[in-house]
Amino acid sequence: MRSLQLLEQLDEARDLFQSANVHEQYQIEAIRTELRLRGLFTSKQIRPSSMAYESIVAVLFMQMTRTGARLTVPPTVQSNPHKYSIPTSLPRELAASVKADLLLLEGSSYSPALRLHQLVQDTLARVNNTEVVA
Amino acid sequence: MSVFSEDSESVQDSNSNNQPKTFSQWQQMRRSNPSGVAGYYSTKSQQKMLADRKILGSAWYA
Numbered sequence: 001m002r003s004l005q006l007l008e009q010l011d012e013a014r015d016l017f018q019s020a021n022v023h024e025q026y027q028i029e030a031i032r033t034e035l036r037l038r039g040l041f042t043s044k045q046i047r048p049s050s051m052a053y054e055s056i057v058a059v060l061f062m063q064m065t066r067t068g069a070r071l072t073v074p075p076t077v078q079s080n081p082h083k084y085s086i087p088t089s090l091p092r093e094l095a096a097s098v099k100a101d102l103l104l105l106e107g108s109s110y111s112p113a114l115r116l117h118q119l120v121q122d123t124l125a126r127v128n129n130t131e132v133v134a
Numbered sequence: 135m136s137v138f139s140e141d142s143e144s145v146q147d148s149n150s151n152n153q154p155k156t157f158s159q160w161q162q163m164r165r166s167n168p169s170g171v172a173g174y175y176s177t178k179s180q181q182k183m184l185a186d187r188k189i190l191g192s193a194w195y196a
Contacts, residue, residue, distance in 0.1 A: 026161055030195075033157075036184055051175050126195035130158055 006073055006086065013060040017052070020059075030127045031058040034119055038100040040093050053087055061102070064112045065120045071103075071110040078108075154186035157195050 020028060032054050035041065041054045064071065071094070077084050078091045094110055097103040102116040155163070160183050164174040173179060187194045 026157075029161065029164065030157060033184065033187055037187060051180075126192070127157070130195050 006071060006077065007084070009060060009063070009069065009071060010056065010086070013056045013063060016063070017055050017059045026130075027062070027124055027127050028055050028058050030123045031062055031120060034123050035061070035097075035102075038096075038102065038119075040096045040100070042096070043089070053089070057090070057093055061097075061112070061116060062120055065117050068112070072108055073110065074108050154189045154194075155183070156186075156190065156193075160186070 016024075017028060032041075035054070035058060040057070041050070043050055060071070063069065073086075073091065073094065077086055081088050081090055094103065094105075097116075098105045098110070100115075101113055102119065103110040104113045160174070163179070167173050168175055170176065171178075174183075190196075
């Protein structure tokens with residue numbers, strides 16, 4: 001199992017989100033919605049910047065299930081994410097994911113739980129079977 | 135005299151606004167009307183989309 005640096009993983013997820021084609025955008029939107037349904041992104045006021053952030057987290061989780069990569073968040077980053085150019089709400093999202101049994105926390109590392117694998121697989125299968133009229 | 139023309143559509147009367155939309159319909163809206171007060175990315179639309187997903191369950195993706 002690989003262990004990538006958090007910033008690299010976020011950058012990769014951001015790149016994938018920004019270069020997503022139409023079908024990949026559907027996939028991201030579906031995963032983002034399913035994560036919301038499970039208690040992530042609880043901010044009441046939704047802004048365009050938060051939508052991009054939510055999409056990046058959705059891609060990040062999809063990548064974790066594809067590669068099996070862990071997300072290592074040192075305690076110093078957890079407590080002061082803004083100092084490390086990490087979205088300030090990411091620690092809250094990770095905690096919500098652990099609470100929803102989507103991620104497993106071991107020390108400072110988060111790994112995808114079986115429930116996240118199932119969520120991503122089921123959602124992508126549904127989206128791929130959905131005929132979205134352009 | 136009404137200030138509205140007879141064929142104007144009330145938001146309250148519109149069936150399409152009251153019935154839950156599917157994932158496909160929401161994605162069409164994302165492409166056709168992404169921004170603005172009633173756009174896909176507005177707080178209200180996002181809350182409605184999540185409510186529709188809860189109402190329709192897995193049929194949301196039909």
